[in-house]
Amino acid sequence: MKPTRVAILGATGLVGQRVIDILAERHFPLAEIRLLATSRSAGTEMLAGGRKVTVEEVSDESFSGLDLCFFAASAGASRHYAPLAVRQGAVVIDKSSAFRMDADVPLVVPEVNSHHLGAHKGIVCSPNCSTIQLVVALKPLDVAFGLRRVLAATYQSVSGTGRDAVDELIAQSRDILDGKRARPEVYPRQIAFNVIPQIDEFSGGYTSEEWKMVNETRKILDRPDLGISATCVRVPVLVGHCEAVLVETERPASPEEIADVLSASPSIKVVRDEADYPVPLDSAGSDHVLVGRIRRDVSGKNAFWLWIVADNLRKGAATNAVQIAEALGKLGLLGGIA
Ligand SMILES: NC(=O)c1ccc[n+]([C@@H]2O[C@H](COP(=O)([O-])OP(=O)(O)OC[C@H]3O[C@@H](n4cnc5c(N)ncnc54)[C@H](OP(=O)(O)O)[C@@H]3O)[C@@H](O)[C@H]2O)c1
Structure with missing residues (x-):
């Protein structure tokens, strides 16, 4: 897989923190990692991708220049920011319930139904734990x-x-x-x-x-x-x-x-x-x-x-999301569709 520019929305939460850990454990190739949350934790420093990264407050412009975004915040945040991230060129892997049952959004556990990934239009959902x-x-x-x-x-x-x-x-x-x-x-x-x-x-x-x-x-x-x-x-x-x-x-x-x-x-x-x-x-x-x-x-x-x-928090959330990213990468489906 080629190095990927990644953001994690909800990086300070339980799932977001596991996503950071699991990307490192699985040697996911990172060109850049951006950590996003609300104003509550903006400014916090976290270890990610082998270095200290400062958490930024998410805004409508947070997603430019990214290949991939893990969304691990609320369903409301996903509904607002996921379409913006896709429009700015990223693929979104969403852990929330916002889009799971949408007919044109794949809901994927890679070892079960990775064949659904090919139909993605920018958003792929990870199921409920x-x-x-x-x-x-x-x-x-x-x-x-x-x-x-x-x-x-x-x-x-x-x-x-x-x-x-x-x-x-x-x-x-x-x-x-x-x-x-x-x-x-x-x-x-x-x-x-x-x-x-x-x-x-x-x-x-x-x-x-x-x-x-x-x-x-x-x-x-x-x-x-x-x-x-x-x-x-x-x-x-x-x-x-x-x-x-x-x-x-x-x-x-x-x-x-x-x-x-x-x-x-x-x-x-x-x-x-x-x-x-x-x-x-x-x-x-x-x-x-x-x-x-x-x-x-x-x-x-x-x-x-x-x-x-x-x-x-792992197979029920973060690991599954990272496995979706790996499967998308292998299938050459990580390029944004904007
Ligand atoms: N926990 C699980 O086992 C599990 C399993 C499957 C799916 N999920 C889903 O994964 C998501 C995250 O769950 P969690 O357990 O990690 O929750 P959590 O520990 O409560 O963390 C929530 C995270 O989302 C951020 N956040 C909340 N509202 C936001 C907003 N409006 N805009 C931007 N960031 C926002 C928080 O940032 P601040 O630090 O700034 O508050 C925090 O980083 C949820 O949608 C949940 O349903 C969770």
Whole structure:
């Protein structure tokens, strides 16, 4: 890949900071790196691309002379700045939910659907964190056995909400241990020593996080017909999302065959020993999707349970975004289309 002029919008956030780290870890060839955020953190110095870089306040003119922008800010910021960045000649890889379901915007997990990248018109979206780890496991099963139905219950860490939520969990935990009352601000209920079966707003009996898992999975897998439903739950864990997933297959399978198919994916680590199940702490810092507790469902035909765990900030966000950039580079699709 030729050296690339890169900006990160939201560079001071949890995902933006991971993007900086992962670009370095994967030796992504940088000609320039620009760090953008709001006036709140403009002027901060951060290590990026092997040198100190000063964070700039984003403006409509921030994107000229760039090849590639990682957007890891809010959906509102993406809606405003992504079209401007594309017009100024950059390709945008967006981590927010702003454009994910737009028909002409690819929503990509490279090992699952990099064939969608060719259709990009300047913006490529990276899916929601809980969707990414799910589709990494579902894709090989769909190819091998055909998926009929997927039911998921998630156990999602607070870093999935961003740095304010991490601070809230730590502050509430301290307060409660000190005998004080918890003061919920980021979440609707106390998160310390609790679980909350609501992630984002309700719509039609489900939350928007649950709809993301349904709609994004169908789009990524090219399976608009897939039977899929989810319950998404926030748990007092700092990093790492877990999912208990029931899959029903069209063709007969066994737990061993499912483990074999998943093991063949370089992105997945299968834990075959039932007592050695993966937990969030195992996933933190890893780019693998960990799958354990693969077992036959006792109540259904061709139905199996999986326990899927991944680092939401890495494979669920930053690593996936950098992998999209690498895939675009390999396909010669990084030049802006302005
Ligand atoms: N966390 C995850 O696991 C995860 C997974 C998948 C997708 N995402 C998505 O990734 C994005 C970033 O999430 P995060 O967890 O990193 O959030 P975060 O820790 O709260 O960081 C937010 C970042 O965005 C910047 N920002 C906020 N509003 C902005 C605006 N209007 N203009 C420019 N910059 C703005 C902040 O800058 P300041 O420092 O100036 O405030 C900060 O750098 C979100 O869209 C989120 O939905 C997150």
